[in-house]
Amino acid sequence: MIAPIWLDVLDETARLSAAHGRTDLVESVQQKRTQLLDPRLRVVVVGEPKQGKSQLINGLLNAPACPVGDELTTVLPTIVTHADTPTVTLVHTPPVRNRHGGAIAEADRTALPVDQVAAAVGGKLGGHPGAAHVEIGLPRALLGSGIVLIDTPGLDVLDPAQLDALTAFARADIVLVASDVNSELSPSEISTIGHLAQSHARVVLVLTKIDMSPRWRDVTEQSRRRLAAIGVRPAVIPVSADLRLRAAGSNDSTVNAESGFPTLLARLNTDRAAKTDELARAAVGQLTRTVIEQLAAPLRTEPPEAEPAPAPGPISRLHEAQRTVDELRRCSVRWQHTLNDEMADLLSDLEYDLRDRTRKILRKVDEVFDKADPLSDWHTFAQWLDENLLEADEANHGWMLQRFDVIGRRVAEHFLAYGYPDDTAPRWSPTSRDHLTENVPLMEQPHVERFTYAQKFFTGLRGSYGGILIFGLATSLAGMPLINPVSLGAGALFGGKTVLDESRALLKRRQATVKAASQRHVDDFFLLVSKDCRDMVRQLQRLLRDHYTALTEQLQQQIVESLRRAKLAADADVAERDQQMRQLAVLQEQARRLAATPTGTTAGTRA
Template sequence: MDAVIRSCHTHGRPDLAERLTRRRTRLLHPQLRVLVLGGPAQGRSRLINALINAPVCGIVPDSETEVPTVVQHAAAPVAHLVQRDSPAADWTAAVGMRSRIPLTTERLGPSLAEVTASLPPGTPLHADVGVPRTLLANGLVLIDAPALSFSAPGGAVAAAQDLADRAGADLVLYVCETGRPLGDAEVGVLAALGQVFPGLVVVLTKADYAADWRRDLAEARQRLHRAGINAGVTAVSSALRAQAVRAGDDALNRESGFADLIVHLRQMVEAKPDRLARATAAALGRIAVQELAVPLRAELDKQDDDAVPESARHLQVTHQHLDDLRKSTVRWQNRLSDEVTDLMADVEHDLRERVKAIIADADEFFGEADPAKSWDEFEPWLRQSLQELAQTSMSWLSERTEWMARRTADMFPLEAGDVLPPTALAVTGGSSDGAYGLDAPPVAAFTPGQKLFIGLRGSYGGIVMFGLATSLAGMSLINPISIGGGALFGGKSVHDESKTLLKRRQAEARAAVRQYVDDIFAKLNKDSRDSVRRAQRALRDHFMAVTEDLQEAAMESLRNAKAAADRDAAARELRGRTLRAELTRLAELHTQSLALGERNSA
């Protein structure tokens, strides 16, 4: 028991060690404390009174025993009502004189009733009665416990164990009325008591009232045997015992069954230091070792069943996270490259379409307008259109760049969090206001001299043509009609030349605008490409820095997880060896308990 108690402390069970220590102390005491248990009105008090031939138990009229009564040997009759410190206090604990209230032995029942009524309700009490009896002289103590209640499932078992513990019992007599079979709840109580109280005895009382008490005795033994309960069974009659004592009739005393019970109790008093102590130590040690081994086996089984411990699972998750991060690095680099290629193509296409629209508007304008007269009106429109083109293109490029950054950031794992740049990427390009002006193309002036020369050259043909025609009519070559025809042909020549010069100026203006717009397109396209490349480099550097930070953090987490997994594996291995060693040691104690019990049985 000392070894088992030390094991209880080792395994963090001070409560179990305390219970075993109390039982060990009681086993070393010379007294044999016998607890008499049973249900209501089963004859417990009469059994004790008949054993010692004294009315000391069940002496409160018309009341089931509520105050436990401890009956032991004394040189002269004496009785006290003992107030315990708490309901859980042992009845064997020493108390001061202030806690012991004397009772009148000549009128024990009324005295007990009076004193009990004067105390506050719920005060933990028990009666301590001493009588001079030979049966009690060798250390036998009889304890009349309160009746057990079987109304709540399992409550009777706990109540019986609690009563036995507080009473400091070494032996239990369970009292049941003859003629009534043992109930399932009672069998449960007996099974629990039989494990920790070797020498358990079931006493069938009131045998004188049973029609066939021998059959009841045999059935009770068979019921206990089927339940695996090692307990003795006997039948007694308190009425016959009282009559035999009064008449001094030994035969009637033997017929009452008390003679055999008294012999058994005396044998148990003599056997307590040796056989009973060994049997009790074996039973308690076996049960305690089994109780200690249960959590150890459960922990060891959990270690065996848990193929992948938490630290190893964390290491696997960390490895997977690092692999995902490496894959995401390839994905975001490919995504960024594809987005940049698409963006450059889209920007060039957008610029080209917008430039085509401006050129088409300029061609339409110069299809009718004279550049020499309307250039001052056209040039501000062209400058404003080109400026709006540049601003719109840069704004759209900035939005696409931010969208490209978000698309690239989506390639990172979710646990990476927000990996976008802290500020928006600046997209610059194009020239400042006023840089899109275009000087008017050089236009040859249509001077009066040129008009006069072209008019004379054209009128010459008209004069000759009309002069020859009129000469047939006898008129001179130069006449009013020929002069009028010359003037008409000269005016038409000037008009035709003027239209030719206008179309030439318009063509030159359209060519100049187209060339200029193409130059602006080339410049804006280059600026856009440069902006995209700058954004690409900025995003690449940013995401690469983020990737390096994430990889460094993942590598650090991997190193920590690896170290934790190694420590956990070592700790699990050490804990497993410790558990197996403890289970082996507990198995040795269990084997010793079994051997002690077998030697006691032999």
């Protein structure tokens, strides 16, 4: 036998679902496949309680298979199948599909005496906790022809999940919704039928108990209209199980016709005969549509711009890379600004610091040489000045190094976000500062006038001359010679005084000279050191700039590379999605054709 075309479509659906990684869908498709290949027609009866579901099955079988009664309510689902002799089996756990192997675990089955069926279905059988469903085997022609009837417990509240579980359990080909014709369709029944019609190819509304209602024709029409209003057009078949059973008792074919069951049976038989063809195609068409809907939904909801995808898809990676590049550009501007500003600050601070230190030294020099005589203390002074200047330079230099460290870290902070720790500033070894000490000239002792003894003598003589003359003349008036002891004494006094004065004036001059010389020396020193300092700062700045520029370039290159990769991946992804959509479209077209093709032509196309 050539595999029917719907099987190909079904397998294609399964393959696509697997390609999309939807194992749940694959499972349901596989289940459907098994179900459709089974030639038996599974008919499930659902509905609210007390709508005559069990009696409907009895009517179909023309035998009291399912227990009915005022006080009896079906608690366990009941599966009625063909058997040579009547059997009743209580099945404990539902067949559980093994997660990995797909093997079906064997259910626990208990055979029961036939007369216990009512208790079993009513869930009142003691000693069988956890019973899942009841299986009844009956030697009826209808069942023998390959129809399986499934009775279900009445659903108080028809909620979709429960309903789906029920029909999935029953693996229903046809769903019969039983509703008492004596009360119109309730809103929940209407929504139930609408829900079932979405997932099942064949839903039939069976209006029961028409023998009791004088206006069942009106209700039937009204039910059709109300269902059509929500876009569902199931077959509506009014039946009366009472009439059917009564007809069976009296063998009255008119009553049987009135019961409406022949119509229902004819319908079921047609569907059974058509199961592997028409019904299967409808079912596969529906299933494929559902699966395509589910597969296409995530594809459609991923337009490139709209979604800030939580999962890093290629498109979002592309965006991410672009964002990073922009960010890097901003970052590079930022770190350059930081570096320039900091360096300018450093320069001015350093100069001020050096200036401050040298001025302090100069003040000290002034203080010292207000009193001291450069002649006697020169050596000590020169040493002291030299030491102090060097010390100032050292301090200044050390401070610069510290500041430089800080600046390096501050610039490095901009690169923290890129995963570079802030000690990546280039290791930089201070250049030897020997050239500085060499270049600073030792302070030459300035030329100072010494007060030699000969000078002292002449100065003394000059001073004493005046004294002798003045006192000699004065005493000559008193008749004393010009040179007398008094005038000699006065001359000596005057001479001494003049020497002292002269010596003081000379000291002052010497001090002034030394101060000026020191000033000059410190100025020279300052100039030299500050030049050196500036050079060094510039050198460092260049060092940092080069380092971080290189770093930025490297980063940029990385990002551009990842951007390129993301772009490639995104392109591939879009192409793949297009491909998937095309595949789905093809499948959809197949499903549509499948549902639309009339029975005869399939055979032709297959051949």
